Amino acid sequence: MTDDSATANASRTGQSLAAASPRCAAFRGPGPGLVLFVLLFSTLGVRTLVAHDMIDIERANGLVSAADEEVALAKTAAGPGSKGMAQFALGMVLVEATNILNRDLAAHSGRLTVNAELLLKALVQRDLAPRLDDAIGRYRLPRTPLEEAIRLSPEAPYSLRARFELLKAGFYESFVLDPFQLVGIGLDDLDHQIAEAKALALAIASGADAEEAAFIHAIDLARASQLAPPKERRAYAGKARTALGAFSEAYPQSIRAATAGVIIKRLGGAE
Numbered sequence: 001m002t003d004d005s006a007t008a009n010a011s012r013t014g015q016s017l018a019a020a021s022p023r024c025a026a027f028r029g030p031g032p033g034l035v036l037f038v039l040l041f042s043t044l045g046v047r048t049l050v051a052h053d054m055i056d057i058e059r060a061n062g063l064v065s066a067a068d069e070e071v072a073l074a075k076t077a078a079g080p081g082s083k084g085m086a087q088f089a090l091g092m093v094l095v096e097a098t099n100i101l102n103r104d105l106a107a108h109s110g111r112l113t114v115n116a117e118l119l120l121k122a123l124v125q126r127d128l129a130p131r132l133d134d135a136i137g138r139y140r141l142p143r144t145p146l147e148e149a150i151r152l153s154p155e156a157p158y159s160l161r162a163r164f165e166l167l168k169a170g171f172y173e174s175f176v177l178d179p180f181q182l183v184g185i186g187l188d189d190l191d192h193q194i195a196e197a198k199a200l201a202l203a204i205a206s207g208a209d210a211e212e213a214a215f216i217h218a219i220d221l222a223r224a225s226q227l228a229p230p231k232e233r234r235a236y237a238g239k240a241r242t243a244l245g246a247f248s249e250a251y252p253q254s255i256r257a258a259t260a261g262v263i264i265k266r267l268g269g270a271e
Contacts (some may be wrong), residue, residue, distance in 0.1 A: 055104055060119040063100075067093045067128055084152030088162055090128075091145035095165050097123060098130040098141045110137065135183050136176050141169040160203055164213065167196050171216045178221055194220045215256050217247050218243035222263050237267050 070090035077083035097119060108136040112120065123129035130139035146162040153159065170193050174185040197217035204210040221240035225233050244260040244267075251257055 010067060027113035034207065037172050049056065055100055055113060055115040055119060057115050057118070057134060060098075060115055060122075063093055063097050063119065064117075064126075065123045066125070067126065070125070071128075080152040081156065084149045084156055087145045087152065088156075088158040088263060089141075091149060091165070094123075094130065094145060096138050101130060101139045105138065131171070133184075136173060140173050141165070143169065160200065163196065164200055164204060165207055167193065167200060167213065167216060171197075171220070179219060180226055181222065182227065187224060190220050190224045190227065194224065211251050211254060211256070214247050214250065215244075215260075218232050218247050218260060219263070225267065 067090060070086045070093060074083050074086035074090065077086055101112065101116055101120060104112055120129055128142060130142055132138070133140050143166060146166055149156075150159055150162050170185075170189070171179075174182055174189075176183060194217060197213050197220060201210050201213035201217055204213060218240060220241050221236055225236035225240050228236050241264050244264045248257045248260045249266075
């Protein structure tokens with residue numbers, strides 16, 4: 001894979017970023033299978049389950065070309081606003097690349113296809129590659145570009161999108177299949193994520209993204225009720241039931257509302 005072959009496809013990658021970039025403890029009780037199926041199916045997407053989801057080499061080349069462009073722009077940017085914008089655009093390229101690699105990994109029994117390997121190798125050569133975490137069996141999003149973009153210009157239009165992508169990474173990278181079997185995350189991390197998810201659910205204009213943020217907020221409260229010290233669990237459980245109920249009322253047509261209802265019942269049964 002060469003960067004020259006990606007030039008013609010850079011505009012395609014730019015278009016995919018245009019909407020976001022200004023520039024362009026176990027949960028016990030009956031029914032966990034339904035909870036997990038609805039949760040994973042509705043949030044990770046059906047493409048994760050496609051058996052022959054192949055990465056197009058032109059798309060891979062386009063991502064590498066876009067990453068090169070944003071790295072160069074970040075190095076030559078005159079001020080924090082321009083540099084932050086370049087870091088954000090780079091971060092969004094890595095979001096897409098990480099999602100592609102994870103879909104490819106899931107669709108091919110934990111082994112990358114040739115094109116996916118080429119994409120990963122190109123990112124490794126640029127020190128931009130996501131890290132495969134054996135504990136969760138997925139690639140973790142490289143967070144530095146998005147975090148740097150927020151630091152450089154926290155009030156920029158892209159800031160909410162950057163925060164949302166970091167929130168999703170923090171949530172989906174904290175479990176394997178069962179979100180109530182936490183991996184590499186503690187109560188302090190959950191408390192931070194709960195506060196961030198609540199803030200983003202109120203601030204994000206997009207209905208789909210606001211729904212997902214609200215869902216993460218409610219699920220994290222329920223997870224905290226399992227992880228917290230015994231004296232604090234009842235308070236977290238009460239907050240979780242409130243948040244899950246509010247989610248079901250706000251998004252009654254969402255498939256996630258079924259998940260919320262099941263978890264409310266389980267939390268009620270735990271009292």
